[in-house]
Amino acid sequence: MKLENRRQKVVPFPHFLVRLGRYGLFAFGLILISVSLGTIGYHHFGKISWLDSFHMACMILTGMGPVVEMTTPTAKIFSSLYALYSGVAFLSITAVFFTPIIHRLLHILHVEQTEDEN
Template sequence: MRKNKNILPPKEFAKRVLKYSIFSLLLVVISLGIGILGYHYIGDLGWIDSLYNASMILTGMGPVNVMESNNAKVFASMYAIFSGVVFLSTVAIFFSPFAHRLMHLLHIEEIED
């Protein structure tokens, strides 16, 4: 980064925030879809129960329905781990434009080797 580089104007910053927000939302929707399909087809749950379970796991609240088969238990375990990573990644992606702007405002420079 150059010290004389100005921060983005508000309109450009809003575009960047919108772009990162859309990407974050897309990541959540795809992750939720994976959970819904897995709970429906592997866990033998109805569509609404699959949505409910996937939503609860993805947001970190925990499982709702008990998984009966070993395959369903393995899926639920893997989806829980996946969801934890996705949740943290989504938060990081969503807030990165704000953190970047804050670093510019505070004049925090990247250390060059």
């Protein structure tokens, strides 16, 4: 997923949409992995149903907070570690998703013009 440098021209809009789709799919994959990790962990350590585990993992990953109180020490440790992971993962996934958009905006502003275009 290489981006062009400032000496290269801005890619055409259809190519940009393909790039945006690739980055979006990658971000979606990271979300699936993160939610799956949390769902399995909450089900195993927290001894809660699959649906409640999924709900809890989604709420923690998006920063909304816990839904079910963890009662065992191992569940509390997992919940704490998953919350720390989720904070970093949420910001990283957001950055991955917005990378092509921000790059395109900055690239349009900083493209060097050749003498023919002046």
